[in-house]
Amino acid sequence: MVTTSITNVITSTTCVNTNSREPNHPIPGHWENQNHRVGFSNTENTITNGPYTVTYGENHTQRDNTHQTMIRDWPEESNLLPRENLQAAKDALPEYSGKKEEDPTRFLNTSRDVLLEAKIPRQRWVKVLASQLKGDAGTWWGRIRAIDPTFEEFHREFTNKFNGPQVRAKLHTELMGWKQYYGQPTGDFVLQKIQLFRRLNTGLDEENAVETIIQLMRPEHQNLIRVQKPKTFMELNEATYTVTDQT
Structure with a gap:
């Protein structure tokens, strides 16, 4: 018990x-x-x-x-991204300064391809691209950033600022009319003209564009260039090395 x-x-x-x-x-x-x-x-x-x-x-x-x-890890609709994705995109993106020789259309197209490849959400595109704007382009962005534009708005404003009809008309006049001034390095003159020809649709093929550039050079340089018979932009650029060395 x-x-x-x-x-x-x-x-x-x-x-x-x-x-x-x-x-x-x-x-x-x-x-x-x-x-x-x-x-x-x-x-x-x-x-x-x-x-x-x-x-x-x-x-x-x-x-x-x-x-x-x-x-x-990273839903497609999320604004959060692995740090390496953003860094890889920034490393591959071109920079744009707003110089007349730079092609704004190429900048936008190349940037879009990189951002798509890196799978950056579209709502982040403007923020990422803003870090690639330097010089005059960076100053322009500093004025409109308060608007917080969408990518479509950014694309439109950027194009109007750096590639609008008035801008292109002014560049076309400069391309076809401005001659090499005394003391201007031949290599710099030719490179600038080549970049403008590639940016603007002038209707000339490459061989005729090369001849146009030669005609705009100083007379004492034209014969030295023609002896080498350049037909392409690359051949013309290489020909300037000899001219620069002799002047």
């Missing part, structure tokens, strides 16, 4: 102690298996212990016997 009472007391005490334990709430960043061993998450490892498997990487999976959750 005494033995039974003592057993009941022990059993009752054990139940009370068990029920009075603090509830086991999961703590973010760790797991606990049936043997009460605790592990902490590692962003570059897969941990398997007991009934749990926790994998961290590009796609995070947390799985037990009854539950499975998939987490996407």
Whole structure:
């Protein structure tokens, strides 16, 4: 009789102690298996212990016997991107300063291709491109950034500023009419003309464009260039090395 009472007391005490334990709430960043061993998450490892498997990487999976959750690192609609994606895009993007020799259309087209390839969300394009604007283009951006333009608005304003009809007409006059002035390095003169021909659609083929540039050079340089018979922009540019050396 005494033995039974003592057993009941022990059993009752054990139940009370068990029920009075603090509830086991999961703590973010760790797991606990049936043997009460605790592990902490590692962003570059897969941990398997007991009934749990926790994998961290590009796609995070947390799985037990009854539950499975998939987490996407970077949803397509998110404004958050891996830092390496943005850096890779910036490294590949051209810069634009607003100089007359630079082609704004090529800048926009090349930039769009890079941003698409890097999978940068369209709503981030303007912010990324703004860091590539230097000189006069950077000053222009400083005036309109408060408007917070969309990419379409940015594209339109940028084109009007640096490649509008009046800008192109002025550049065409300069291309076809301005001659090499005394003291201007022949290499610099030719390079500037080549860049303008490539930027503007003049209707001339490359060979006729080369001849036009030669005619705009100083008379004492024209014969030296024609002796080398350049037919392409690259050949004309190479011919200027000899002229520069002789003058």
